[in-house]
């Protein structure tokens with residue numbers, strides 16, 4: 001089965017990279033339509049292919065078990081971390097991508113509550129006959145007595161957990177979306193440029209609209225396309241709050257509320273709302289003299305800096 005990505009810009013990026021010229025990319029919907037399912041339930045892939053899990057409906061994960069121990073995270077097994085989301089039909093901004101490095105079957109499940117026991121399981125390269133089939137794995141999962149759930153907050157393992165953040169919007173809005181994010185350490189923030197001419201710069205809480213020394217910074221990118229295909233990626237390296245803004249002075253984007261936070265405290269003095277109000281009163285924004293800094297700039301998935 002072909003994914004949406006294959007026909008669009010990712011394919012352009014992939015063909016540009018000779019080393020993975022033949023790799024296919026698959027997409028799997030996790031919990032779409034409020035159902036406890038992976039769609040598709042099974043995939044057949046080649047070495048080097050990638051699979052992106054898109055999350056829907058409340059709270060799911062993708063975790064790896066052994067065939068004969070379903071619903072239990074195997075030691076060192078793949079784990080996406082949990083992904084909370086409201087919508088049953090619009091994918092969460094957070095996704096998880098794995099690269100298939102082995103031709104052996106991968107047995108996977110959702111580790112939330114009783115989801116695995118309800119049959120929320122998935123497999124890559126499962127044998128189609130013999131004893132270790134997908135159907136055998138699924139029925140064993142449904143008979144498990146206790147599903148050992150990794151606790152909430154368990155960090156992702158073995159894949160890339162990525163959160164997409166829109167920088168501006170197709171209608172020209174001066175906003176980051178989402179702009180107040182809770183994310184796990186190890187997650188990659190993927191900022192995606194949209195129309196107007198925005199930048200992405202890390203600040204301190206105390207000095208919104210001013211660059212943080214040794215923080216991340218991405219250049220201005222003027223575009224009329226949404227998405228433009230230009231992204232800037234930054235990894236969440238620790239649990240400290242991350243504050244960021246757009247440094248566009250024409251229209252005072254930062255002061256107008258084009259700011260964002262990752263892992264901001266939800267109470268006390270240093271909340272996202274406090275940062276937003278401080279930004280509204282901040283002096284003229286500053287763009288660092290050189291960018292990109294401390295992040296990766298990509299065009300159509302190809303690293304350019």
Ligand SMILES: [Cu+2]
Nearest residue numbers: 198246248253
């Ligand atoms: Cu802006």
